Amino acid sequence: MARIIETATGHVDRVEVDPVTLDLIENGLRNARYEMDGVLLRTALSPGIREQHDEFPLIADPSGKMVVGQFGLSVPDFLAGFGDTVGEGDVLLTSDPYACAAAISHANDWLLVMPIYHEGRVVGWASMFGHMTDVGGKTPCSMPTDARTIYEEGVVIPPFKLYRGGELNTDALRIILNQVRTPDWNRADLDGLVAACRTGARRVVEMCQRFGTATYLSALDALLQRNYDAMKVLLAAVFEDGRTISFTDYLCDDGVGNGPYELTLSLTRHGEKVHLDFTGSAPQAAGPVSYYLNENLARMFFGIYLITVADPQILWNDGFYPLVDVTIPDGSFWKPRHPAPLSGRSHGIGRVFDLFGGLLGQTNPALLNAAGFSSSPHFLYSGHYTTGDRAGEWFQLYSIGFGGIPGRPLGDGPDGHSLWPSFVNIPCEFLESYYPLRVENWQTVPDSGGVGLHRGGNGVDIAYLFEEPGTIAILDDRWLTYPWGVNGGEPGARGTKWIERADGSRQVLPAKCHDVPVAHGDVLHFVTWGGGGWGDPLARDPDLVALEARRGLVTPEGARRYGVVCTTGGDPLLDIEVDVNATEALRARLRAARPDPLPVFDKGPSIDELLARCEAETGLPAPTRPAWR
Numbered sequence: 001m002a003r004i005i006e007t008a009t010g011h012v013d014r015v016e017v018d019p020v021t022l023d024l025i026e027n028g029l030r031n032a033r034y035e036m037d038g039v040l041l042r043t044a045l046s047p048g049i050r051e052q053h054d055e056f057p058l059i060a061d062p063s064g065k066m067v068v069g070q071f072g073l074s075v076p077d078f079l080a081g082f083g084d085t086v087g088e089g090d091v092l093l094t095s096d097p098y099a100c101a102a103a104i105s106h107a108n109d110w111l112l113v114m115p116i117y118h119e120g121r122v123v124g125w126a127s128m129f130g131h132m133t134d135v136g137g138k139t140p141c142s143m144p145t146d147a148r149t150i151y152e153e154g155v156v157i158p159p160f161k162l163y164r165g166g167e168l169n170t171d172a173l174r175i176i177l178n179q180v181r182t183p184d185w186n187r188a189d190l191d192g193l194v195a196a197c198r199t200g201a202r203r204v205v206e207m208c209q210r211f212g213t214a215t216y217l218s219a220l221d222a223l224l225q226r227n228y229d230a231m232k233v234l235l236a237a238v239f240e241d242g243r244t245i246s247f248t249d250y251l252c253d254d255g256v257g258n259g260p261y262e263l264t265l266s267l268t269r270h271g272e273k274v275h276l277d278f279t280g281s282a283p284q285a286a287g288p289v290s291y292y293l294n295e296n297l298a299r300m301f302f303g304i305y306l307i308t309v310a311d312p313q314i315l316w317n318d319g320f321y322p323l324v325d326v327t328i329p330d331g332s333f334w335k336p337r338h339p340a341p342l343s344g345r346s347h348g349i350g351r352v353f354d355l356f357g358g359l360l361g362q363t364n365p366a367l368l369n370a371a372g373f374s375s376s377p378h379f380l381y382s383g384h385y386t387t388g389d390r391a392g393e394w395f396q397l398y399s400i401g402f403g404g405i406p407g408r409p410l411g412d413g414p415d416g417h418s419l420w421p422s423f424v425n426i427p428c429e430f431l432e433s434y435y436p437l438r439v440e441n442w443q444t445v446p447d448s449g450g451v452g453l454h455r456g457g458n459g460v461d462i463a464y465l466f467e468e469p470g471t472i473a474i475l476d477d478r479w480l481t482y483p484w485g486v487n488g489g490e491p492g493a494r495g496t497k498w499i500e501r502a503d504g505s506r507q508v509l510p511a512k513c514h515d516v517p518v519a520h521g522d523v524l525h526f527v528t529w530g531g532g533g534w535g536d537p538l539a540r541d542p543d544l545v546a547l548e549a550r551r552g553l554v555t556p557e558g559a560r561r562y563g564v565v566c567t568t569g570g571d572p573l574l575d576i577e578v579d580v581n582a583t584e585a586l587r588a589r590l591r592a593a594r595p596d597p598l599p600v601f602d603k604g605p606s607i608d609e610l611l612a613r614c615e616a617e618t619g620l621p622a623p624t625r626p627a628w629r
Contacts, residue, residue: 001079001080001082001083002079002080002082002083002084002085002086003084003085003086004085004115004122005086005088006117006122007120007121008119008121012213012214012217013214014214014221015214015218016218017218017219017222021211021215021219022219022222022223024211025211025215025219025223026219026223028203028207029059029067029068029203029204029223030068031203032059032068032199032200032204033057033058033059033068033070033200035203036057036059036196036197036199036200037053037055037057037196039195039199040130040189040192040193040195040196041053041055042192043188043189043191043192043195044185044188044192045184045185045188046132046133046185046186046398047397047398047399047430047434048131048133048398048399048400049130049131049189049192051426051427051430052399052424052425052426053422053424054131054400054423055128055129055130055131055193056070056071056072056073056128056130057069057126057127057128057197057200058070058075058126058127058128059116059124059126059200059204060075060124060125060127060318061124061125061217061220061221062123062124062125063076064076064078064079064125065224065317065319065321066316066318067124067220067224067317068315068316069316070422071297071300072104072129072297073103073104073111073297074100074102074103074294074296074297074300075113075127076296077101077103077296078092078094078100078101078103078113078127078159079113080101081099081100081101081159082100082159084160084161086115087115087164087165088115088165089163089164089165089166089167090114090115090164090165091112091113091114091162091163091197092112092113092114092159092160092161092162093111093157093159093160093161093162094110094111094157094158094159094160095107095108095110095132095135096157096159097150098150098292098338099158099159100159102292102294102297103297104129105291105292105294105297105342105349106342106343106344107135107142107153107155107156107157107342107343108131108135108143108153108154108343109129109130109131110129110132110135110157110186110189110193111127111128111129112127112129112162112190112193112194112197113125113126114126114127114194114197114198116200116201116204116205118204118205118209118213119208119213121213123204123205123216123217124201124204124220126196126197126198126200126204127197128196128200130189130193131398132180132186132189133182133185133186133396133398134154134180134182134185134186134396134398135153135179135180135186136154136155136179136180136181137152137153137154137155138152138153139473140380140396140471140473141382141396141398141473142154142343143288143343143380143473143514144288144514145287145473145474145475145512145513146255146287146514147287147288147341147343148256148286148287149339149340149341150338150340150341150342152341153288153341153343154179154180155176155179157176162190162194163194173187173190181394181396182396204216223315223317224317226315226319227314227315227316227317227318227319227320228319228320228322230311230314230320231306231314231319231320231323232320234306234307234310234314235269235272235273235274235306235323236269236272237310238306238310238363238364238367239267239269239274240269240363241270241271242268242269242270243269244266244267244268245266245267245268245362245363246264246265246266246267246280246359247264247355247359247362248262248263248264248280249263249351249354249358249371250262250481250607251263251282251333251348251351251477252477252479252480252481252511252623253287253289253477253480253510253511253512253623254286254287254288254289254344254512254623254626255287255288255344255510255512256286256287257621257623257624258286258287258623258624258625258626259480259623259624259626260480260481260607260610260623260625261281261285261289262280262281262282263281263282263333263334263351264278264280264281265277265281265356265358265359266280272323273323273324274324274325275324275325275326276298276299276302276326276327277326277327278298278326278327278328278329278332278334279332281333281334282332282333282626283331283332283627283628283629284331284332284333284335284336284340285333285336285340285626287341287344287512288341288342288343288344288345289344289345289347290336290340290341290342290345291333291334291342291345291349291351291352292334292335292336292340292342293328293335293348293352295326295328296318296321298324298326298328298352299318299320299321299324299326300316300318301352301356302324302356303316303320303324304316305353305356305357306360309360309367331628333348344512346375346376346378347376347476347477349376350376350419351375353419354371354372354483357369357370357371358371361486361600361601362600365486365600366409368409368486368487368600369406369407369409369486369534370406370407370408370413370450370452370456370483370484370486370489370492370531370533371406371483371484371485371531372403372404372406372413372419372456372457372483372492372530372531372532373406375403375477375478375529376400377400377402377474377476377495377526378400378473378474378475378476379399379462379464379473379474379524379526380396380397380398380399380473380474380514381397381435381437381464381466381470381471381472381518382395382396382397383395383468383469383470384470385436385468386468387468395435395436395470397431397435399431400418400423401425401460401462401526401528402416402417402418402419402425402460402528403416403459403460403478403492403495403528403529403530403531404449404456404458404459404483404492404528404530404531405417405456405457405531406450406457406483406531406532406534407450407452407453407454407456407457407485407486407489407531407533407534408454408534409454409534410454411454412449412454412455412456413449413454413455413456413531414457415444415449415457415459415460416444416457416459416460416528417457428442436466436467436468436470437464437465437466437467438465438467439462439464439465440463440464440523441462441463442462442463443460443461443552444458444459444460444553445458445459445460445461445493445527445530446458446552446553446555446558447554447555447557447561448529448530449492449493449530449533449553450483450485450489450490450491450492450530450532450533451485451489451490451540451558451561451562452485452486452487452488452489452490452532452533452534452535452536452537452540453487453488453489453534453535453536453539453540454533454534454540455533455540455548455553456483456489456492456532456533456534457530458553459492459495459527459529459530460527460528461527462526462527463523463524463525463526464524464526465521465522466519466520466522466523469519469520470517471514471515471517471518472514472516472518472524473514474497474510474511474513474514474516475511475512476495476497476511476512477512478495478511479494479496479510479511479529479618479620480610480611480614480618480623481494481604481607481610482529482532482603482604482605483530483531483532484532484602485532485533485534485602486532486533486535486601486602487536487598487600488536488537488599488602489532489533489534489535489536489602490532490533490561490602491532491533491602491604492529492531492532492533493530494529494618495511495527495529496508496525496527496618497509497510497511497524497525497526497527498524499516499518499522499523500522500525501519501522502519502520502521502522508618510620532602536598537561537562537563538563538587538590540562540564542562542564542578542583543578545559545562545564545566545578546559546564546566546578549566549576550574550576556568556576560586563583563587564583564586565579565582565583565586566578566579567579611625
C-alpha cells in the first residue's frame, strides 16, 4: 500500500458549498479533464493517441475516487499495490495489469498516476493512460493473436517512480524504451501523458487557491454524493427489489482455435444496492482475449451505461460505487490468473456493454439497445520501405476500426462509428501521407445493419492497397456470432476479412491473425459487423426505406426484409420508389408468418448451429468449445 508523505498537519474541516460555487468547481474540473486531453493530443506522435484518442484521463479526490474523467482505470487499486512512498513531484508509472489489480488491462496501456499537492497536502490525483503503439514482444504493435503468456506481449513495467521529486529516472526509462520498436513515439506519448497530468494538477491547485482548500475538497464530496444520491434513485426505478436477472453473450474465439466463450452476467437488487455477478462465464482463454476486469471498472462501466441510457445529465464519477457489489470468479474469462496473455482484451470490453444492455432491457424494453459495440476491430501494418528516399526505414501502423452502432429507442445506429465517447477514425489523408498504402474504398456495407423500426448501423468495407511488402495483423470478433437485435429487431451482419492478392487469388483471413505477409498490389478488405436492429421492421416508414435504398444503405432486395417492395426506373439508384400496394401485401404476409409477440432478443441461430455451419458460411474452421480445467 502506498504511503503518502504530507507536510501539512491538521484536518481540513468540510464546509457547506453554495450551488454557484459547486457549479464553478464542477465545470472547472470538466474543463481541466478536457485540457488534459488537449495537451496529450498535441504532444503525442503515435496515430493511435494523436488521431484516434486512445487515452483516458481522470482527476480524483484525495482517496483516489474519480470525480471527473473518461472511464478506464482505478487509482485506489493502483495505490493499493504500490509498495513505496509517494511525495510531491513524484510521477508513478506501470503497464502491469497484474500488479495493479487490473487498473489497466493489458501491457500496451502505460498508466501514470500523480499526486496533486497544495500547501503540503494531497488534494487529489491526476491520472491518465494511453495505448502505446508498440511495447516490444514477438510481433509489431505487441498484440500477438497466438500468445499464451503475457511475456510474449512485450515489456511489462512494474509500478515505479518515473519521476522522484520532479527528477526523471533516466536509466529506467532508457531500459524500457530499449525494448520497443518505436522508442521516439513511446517517449513522445509518455511525455504527453506526464504533461497532461501536470496540467490537470495545475488546474486543481488554481481552484484550491481561488476557493480555498476546504471549499474545494467539500465540493468534491458534494459531487460524489450527488452521484450517489442520483444513482440510488435510478437503481430503485430500473431494477425490481429481490429479482435476479441474467444475460449471456458469446465471444467468438481466442485466436488459437477455442470458442465461443460464454459470457454471463447476473444482477440482483437488494434494497438500495445491486449485485453484479460474473459467475457462470467461461474459463480464462488460452489465447490473449481474456479481459482482466477490475471490480471498480465493472462498477464504472455499469454506471456509465445506466447513466447514459437513463439519465445522461448525471455527472460520471465514482460516488455511486458503494451501491454496487461485484463478484468475478478467479480463473474466469474476466479474472485470468497470471501469466495469462491479455493483449486482445478489447473484444471483452465491447461485450461488457452488450451484456449491460441485455440486462437493462429485461427490466424496461423501452430503454434497451441492440448489440453493436461487440468488439474493437484493429488493423496493423508494418515493414521496411524498399524503394525511394525512405528505403530501409521502418513503418508501423496501429489503427482502430469501427462497426455498426446498434439501433436504439431514439433512432437508427450510425454507420461505421465508434461507441466510445471520443474515438474517431484515422483520416484517409493521414494514412496515405504517412504509410505506404492507398485507401481504395471506404464505404458502408448495404444491409449489414440489423433491420428494425430503427435500423442498426451498417458495418464498413475498407479496402487497403499495399504499396510496400510487409506484414499485417487483425484483431476482431463477431465473425461467428451475430450482434443481436431487440424488441422485434433482427441481428446485424457478421464481419469478414480477406485479401485480394495481386496475382488474382483470394485469401480469407481469420478475425484474429498476425504476421500475415502482404506484397505490393495486394488489397485487404476489412469488413466490420453491423449493429443489431431495434423494434418491429414492418413498422418502419416505407419512404425512409426507399430513401436509404437510393443512398446505398439498403439494397432493393434488402428492403423486402422491412416488407417494402421497391420499383426501379432507368437509374437503378435514383429512381427507386415504393410500390405501395405490393408493400402492403408483403407486410401482411410477413406479419401472418411470424410469432406474436415478437421476441425481445433475436440472437440468430444457436451456437450449435453456428458451429455446424461455420466453415461453409465463413470459410474458416469451427473453433473448439472451451472447458474449465
